Amino acid sequence: MTQLRVELPGLSLKNPIMPASGCFGFGREYSEFYDLSKLGAVIMKAATGSERFGNPTPRVAETASGMLNAIGLQNPGVQKIIETEVPFLAQYNTNIIANIAGSSLEEYEYVARSFNDTSFVHALELNISCPNVKEGGIQFGTNPKMAARVTEIVKKASKLPIYVKLSPNVTNIIDMAKAVEKAGADGLSMINTITGMQIHLTERKPIIANKTGGLSGAAIKPVAIRMIYEVSQQVKIPIIGMGGVQSAEDVLEFLLAGASAVAVGTANFQNPFICSDIIDALPSTLEKYDFQSVQEAIGKGILV
Amino acid sequence: MTQLRVELPGLSLKNPIMPASGCFGFGREYSEFYDLSKLGAVIMKAATGSERFGNPTPRVAETASGMLNAIGLQNPGVQKIIETEVPFLAQYNTNIIANIAGSSLEEYEYVARSFNDTSFVHALELNISCPNVKEGGIQFGTNPKMAARVTEIVKKASKLPIYVKLSPNVTNIIDMAKAVEKAGADGLSMINTITGMQIHLTERKPIIANKTGGLSGAAIKPVAIRMIYEVSQQVKIPIIGMGGVQSAEDVLEFLLAGASAVAVGTANFQNPFICSDIIDALPSTLEKYDFQSVQEAIGKGILV
Amino acid sequence: MIHKELMTIISTNRIAEDSIEMVLKNPCISEIAIPGQFLHIRIGEKTLRRPISIADCNREQQTITIIFKINGAGTEELAMYRCGDVLDVLAPVGNGFSIDKESPSTILLVGGGIGVPPLYFLGKTLKDKGYTVVSVLGFQHKASVFYEDEFKALGETIIVTNDGSYGEKGFVTDVLDKVPTFDSYYSCGPIVMLKALSTKLAGKEGYLSLEERMGCGVGACFACVIPTKDGNGYKKICKDGPVFHAEEVSL
Amino acid sequence: MIHKELMTIISTNRIAEDSIEMVLKNPCISEIAIPGQFLHIRIGEKTLRRPISIADCNREQQTITIIFKINGAGTEELAMYRCGDVLDVLAPVGNGFSIDKESPSTILLVGGGIGVPPLYFLGKTLKDKGYTVVSVLGFQHKASVFYEDEFKALGETIIVTNDGSYGEKGFVTDVLDKVPTFDSYYSCGPIVMLKALSTKLAGKEGYLSLEERMGCGVGACFACVIPTKDGNGYKKICKDGPVFHAEEVSL
Ligand SMILES: Cc1cc2nc3c(=O)[nH]c(=O)nc-3n(C[C@H](O)[C@H](O)[C@H](O)COP(=O)(O)OP(=O)(O)OC[C@H]3O[C@@H](n4cnc5c(N)ncnc54)[C@H](O)[C@@H]3O)c2cc1C
Ligand SMILES: Cc1cc2nc3c(=O)[nH]c(=O)nc-3n(C[C@H](O)[C@H](O)[C@H](O)COP(=O)(O)OP(=O)(O)OC[C@H]3O[C@@H](n4cnc5c(N)ncnc54)[C@H](O)[C@@H]3O)c2cc1C
Ligand SMILES: Cc1cc2nc3c(=O)[nH]c(=O)nc-3n(C[C@H](O)[C@H](O)[C@H](O)COP(=O)(O)O)c2cc1C
Ligand SMILES: Cc1cc2nc3c(=O)[nH]c(=O)nc-3n(C[C@H](O)[C@H](O)[C@H](O)COP(=O)(O)O)c2cc1C
Numbered sequence A, B: 001m002t003q004l005r006v007e008l009p010g011l012s013l014k015n016p017i018m019p020a021s022g023c024f025g026f027g028r029e030y031s032e033f034y035d036l037s038k039l040g041a042v043i044m045k046a047a048t049g050s051e052r053f054g055n056p057t058p059r060v061a062e063t064a065s066g067m068l069n070a071i072g073l074q075n076p077g078v079q080k081i082i083e084t085e086v087p088f089l090a091q092y093n094t095n096i097i098a099n100i101a102g103s104s105l106e107e108y109e110y111v112a113r114s115f116n117d118t119s120f121v122h123a124l125e126l127n128i129s130c131p132n133v134k135e136g137g138i139q140f141g142t143n144p145k146m147a148a149r150v151t152e153i154v155k156k157a158s159k160l161p162i163y164v165k166l167s168p169n170v171t172n173i174i175d176m177a178k179a180v181e182k183a184g185a186d187g188l189s190m191i192n193t194i195t196g197m198q199i200h201l202t203e204r205k206p207i208i209a210n211k212t213g214g215l216s217g218a219a220i221k222p223v224a225i226r227m228i229y230e231v232s233q234q235v236k237i238p239i240i241g242m243g244g245v246q247s248a249e250d251v252l253e254f255l256l257a258g259a260s261a262v263a264v265g266t267a268n269f270q271n272p273f274i275c276s277d278i279i280d281a282l283p284s285t286l287e288k289y290d291f292q293s294v295q296e297a298i299g300k301g302i303l304v
Numbered sequence C, D: 001m002i003h004k005e006l007m008t009i010i011s012t013n014r015i016a017e018d019s020i021e022m023v024l025k026n027p028c029i030s031e032i033a034i035p036g037q038f039l040h041i042r043i044g045e046k047t048l049r050r051p052i053s054i055a056d057c058n059r060e061q062q063t064i065t066i067i068f069k070i071n072g073a074g075t076e077e078l079a080m081y082r083c084g085d086v087l088d089v090l091a092p093v094g095n096g097f098s099i100d101k102e103s104p105s106t107i108l109l110v111g112g113g114i115g116v117p118p119l120y121f122l123g124k125t126l127k128d129k130g131y132t133v134v135s136v137l138g139f140q141h142k143a144s145v146f147y148e149d150e151f152k153a154l155g156e157t158i159i160v161t162n163d164g165s166y167g168e169k170g171f172v173t174d175v176l177d178k179v180p181t182f183d184s185y186y187s188c189g190p191i192v193m194l195k196a197l198s199t200k201l202a203g204k205e206g207y208l209s210l211e212e213r214m215g216c217g218v219g220a221c222f223a224c225v226i227p228t229k230d231g232n233g234y235k236k237i238c239k240d241g242p243v244f245h246a247e248e249v250s251l
């Protein structure tokens, strides 16, 4: 019997599979398709200080082997999430990871601290792909100093392990990873979406109302694998890998590249059972490629 | 009758379509499929100071709606190209653009100056996605200062218009574009490939011998469109757009985003006639979307 | 509850310009589907499923009928599917039209283009329940008209084409004075049409079926939201809709 | 010159474990193809074409035969194509085996796995020209053996399986002492096999057909290069090859 279990800071995962933030809401909808207790963990939709209505629609577009989205962090706000969403997920025997976002250091700090009030959340995923309004809107996630700063502050405010979610829209992903590791990150989560655009030929304007959107899906997998492969050799903290995962083979590719767990996002839209299906297929896939356990496969694709 | 003609610095294009550098060799192979005089221009494979043998094989891998390549600038060297390849292409009634690369400022300067010796080349495409060996191998194309420096030097050395080919692997593409414009670039060419990787599950190592490779094809089109849309509003020089073009509709999308001409790369491998087919389809496609000319469509997708 | 089902295509016909009618066999969905709900259909390797309304449903024969217009890459590919091919669908998706009048009354159906299909299943259901059904159906031009006889069989039906090449000329809103008095209206079509209609029929009780680009189709991704009239809320078209009370959402 | 042609599948058979034989109809290519050349086949929406050797060619019936092993996503998709389906191919690609001996002599064919197919077309051609053909064919195990009778019809044939489940046990190089004296050899198979073989047969005149991951397949992209023995040159497998004189390239 192959062993799917993985132990990460704050997360004792029965298997390495979890839905990615924003692609699974707060689990309610997909809980009608299968028992969420089957999942290694659930990463919730981003939480901000107060309720956000997000961007105007259209918010999504389809691209070759991928999609663009500009939802705009729509969410009911951290308090409402703790009151109504977390308890729902807590009914299931799985780990809950809260994805936190903000437009200022203060907002991040507030959201992080708020999650101290619930005992049901096991870890925070720090989404730094957000514009810092006080600093002219440049993203926290594209500047090592700002990324380190927000990581420090969240780390101080929270009693939970922090997984910093890196943006791929940077010249040097290794600098970003090292900066947040140094700032106290317990783990990394990568990659977030790559900024893209699609233009409607008849309307002669971007399809997405926000103009640009984040590219996700199979199209970005090679970029995710490359970044995880590079970063996993430069940091000591574990990586939750994501970006275009559609099958158990894809999961193995992420493990080989150095990820310790794998999140599935866009593929949930194609097949609502995808996480469940991948978990079922994982043991035989590991066996097929001569691995006894998920643990054994981590980083095995790295050429030294 | 719709008008396909476009006038760019040094390039009087009968139509905006040209094969992208590295995907068309020096034209010999594809000249057996159709008359190259049909093309607006031909961008040659990169030229370096002396002959290069490139990277070990495997050099390519297939990805979802795309491919990875790490050819490694294999070419016979600038002199040989001027002696044997340029004269071949010069037989055709089209524009010749020489893609130049190097590992040092000196090499770029030498290659650029060398092309002054032939009257058949109409413009240079400056490929700055190359590591600068003297500066610890960081790419010229990921640092605005280095990009500006190499642009200045090449501009000084050459009597031809310079189109600087930007790398998408940067945090801020606008800074790069402005830097090279300020340094004297006559135009921009974008985008080059996005660095990616694919891992072979049974061999447990990257498929590409060079480990990482450049992602091209339809998968990257949304990134190309986004960057061209952003950059075209910030610079005054024209843009040759590329990245995943497979059809006349794709060409129109690039024009709407702000490109003045469009290069086709990876799609040549799927269909050797693709450039010819697109040129045939372009008039009816422009008409279908109510454009009288290519010129009229440029930048029309930009929301202000 | 939404099911992930396989549906076998038992017939596919081109019933108007670029318009395909497909009859799909499926015991589970044909039994529970109500008017206004849709199928979220996976097409080939496309990243996103395509939402297509249930145009008819036959509980005895266990079939679902869809009618779609070739509108891009996905519907073009779907149009090439043949009898015997199997579709992977999420269904039934959405709330559907609520039919809550106590005393059967007169209902006006207003459809525009690809908004017409769901109204047929609704009209049939209303007629069966004893309501009087009046339909106003708008199309681009003659060649794009479909299901005229089917709607006529349900009650008075006015066809409108933008260019007047068939039936009345203009927009559906131009012929409202020609329809008999009605108690409430149900409409589906382009947002511009729904806006014009709901303004013109302000005060009347109406239900609108909305369209938006969708991601998940199940309520998880927040792609398809629409703000509520009160200004400080929103609804998900895929889950809370696609049908909304005309007063509920701000178009 | 390479043509872009459409070829209609007139038969497709599973002739061994995961191994498909397809017969394709095409007047143009069947007339000009020579042994050792290959087809560069477009499969669905895949970015890259797949190179597959010409296993046989019938000029009268205007057919090309290919034999391929299901080896990944592309060949898996190709295996699902049916009779009547049409393939988009670039052909004939590559130089092919040069058959230049003046006096017909004895030729040894050594094939391994997916390297066996091109040798059949070669062997048939050689036999027609009056050469004596001896074949050594290596397969993984019994289930993967194909075309044994076809090769036997050309001349003495030794089958080798890695696990000995059929014919001789081991590698093709283990049975070379069993073959009669020959004048030159032609081989196609995994690089490791070609290395071992060319070392063992050093001095003998030999031709090797090589494999490499390809981009364009026409010589334009430099994806498929292999260094020449002299150390300061290279050859493109798709254009200068896939067949090379054993002395020409360094494996
Ligand atoms: C609830 C609902 C019910 C619908 N019912 C029908 C129906 O019964 N018959 C019919 O012909 N059409 C119907 N539509 C519209 C139909 O979904 C689109 O025409 C179809 O998705 C277009 O896909 P495509 O691949 O052809 O176009 P593409 O432009 O290639 O699609 C690209 C992406 O945009 C989305 N998209 C494009 N146009 C629309 C649109 N108008 N609405 C929503 N998403 C769109 C696609 O779903 C896909 O995700 C309905 C839409 C919704 C939201
Ligand atoms: C000149 C030549 C002749 C060939 N003749 C035959 C033949 O007659 N019968 C046969 O079964 N196979 C043959 N092959 C091997 C065949 O091309 C590969 O098995 C096939 O490309 C695998 O594609 P895939 O989609 O199944 O695998 P995938 O792994 O999904 O392919 C991904 C990419 O890698 C490439 N690739 C993977 N394996 C190989 C390989 N071994 N060689 C070259 N490219 C590869 C594919 O072409 C594709 O670009 C030949 C290869 C070459 C170069
Ligand atoms: C519709 C949508 C919404 C998303 N929302 C969030 C979010 O709120 N927070 C976040 O960190 N990432 C968000 N993401 C990014 C995903 O979590 C994931 O990092 C990315 O999509 C790559 O994975 P995939 O290719 O499997 O989708 C979102 C992605 C999609 C497609
Ligand atoms: C096989 C291959 C070789 C390439 N070689 C070069 C090169 O030598 N110089 C260069 O500037 N770009 C090179 N490129 C990048 C292309 O010119 C182009 O910018 C990129 O592939 C995006 O376009 P596409 O998606 O249409 O291929 C190469 C791309 C490929 C696929």
Ligand code: FES
Binding pocket: C213, C214, C215, C216, C217, C218, C219, C220, C221, C222, C223, C224, C225, C236, C237, C238, C239
């Ligand atoms: S489509 Fe995802 S919430 Fe409606």
Ligand code: FES
Binding pocket: D213, D214, D215, D216, D217, D218, D219, D220, D221, D222, D223, D224, D225, D236, D237, D238, D239
């Ligand atoms: S595959 Fe392009 S040169 Fe051989």
